[in-house]
Amino acid sequence: YACGGDGTLYEVVNGAYGYPNCEVAVIPMGSGNDFVRLFGTKEQFCNVEAQVTGIPVELDVIKCGDKIAVNQCSMGMDAEVCAKQSYFKKMPLMTGETAYVAAALQALCKKIGHEFTVTIDDGEPIKQDVLLCVAANSRWYGGGFKAAPLAWPDDGKLDFVIIRHERGRLRLFPLLQKYKKGQHLGLPMTQYVNGTKLTIHSDVPAAVNIDGECEYVNDAVFELVPKGIKFVVPQFSEFHKGRTEREAARK
Structure with missing residues (x-):
């Protein structure tokens, strides 16, 4: 769990990258929390039940040097x-x-x-x-x-x-x-x-x-590194619905 803002998430992602069985989750406690905006509200991410039952999704990452x-x-x-x-x-x-x-x-x-x-x-x-x-x-x-x-x-x-x-x-x-x-x-x-x-x-x-x-x-x-990390998205997030629709459109 990355408990903090985008800077904390960056540190956790760099530690987790390369471990295929590792999942990254976020408790947004920073001032910006820019990355999680696409996935849901701060309240959803701070909901313990929604986090525990959250669904890990494979996300792309950007590689810049090391x-x-x-x-x-x-x-x-x-x-x-x-x-x-x-x-x-x-x-x-x-x-x-x-x-x-x-x-x-x-x-x-x-x-x-x-x-x-x-x-x-x-x-x-x-x-x-x-x-x-x-x-x-x-x-x-x-x-x-x-x-x-x-x-x-x-x-x-x-x-x-x-x-x-x-x-x-x-x-x-x-x-x-x-x-x-x-x-x-x-x-x-x-x-x-x-x-x-x-x-x-x-x-x-x-x-x-x-x-x-x-x-x-x-x-x-x-x-681009496709599917570079597994990121836990809380249940009830609109991202899950949109993801299903996007995958169907690509097919």
């Missing part, structure tokens, strides 16, 4: 904010929310776009000015940003979100509002595709976010 993510990985502005948030959290009197605000303000004061060379699966590498790149296994991250509104963590594919950087900070705020609500898919600067591998190169070290854990790298590869 690390395993179950939710989302990213590079760009959001990863920079994630990395700086960890720094601000160490300061006295800083809460998670105030640390995030401080990190976001600092990111806005610096160069926003990132020159990345992006390759999807075995396609042609494309160098572009990017605001952010996301490899998503599920829908929400970062405390409620609905980056990948079409993602399912059991469909055998990843959702890649690439948002190009457009000049002008005034354009950024309405874009981020739409991004938080999952309303960015139809925007001209947004590319949303499915695949199994996203490769990103940066000439200078850039922040990479792996389920909320951040570091600086020049190269990152986010790769």
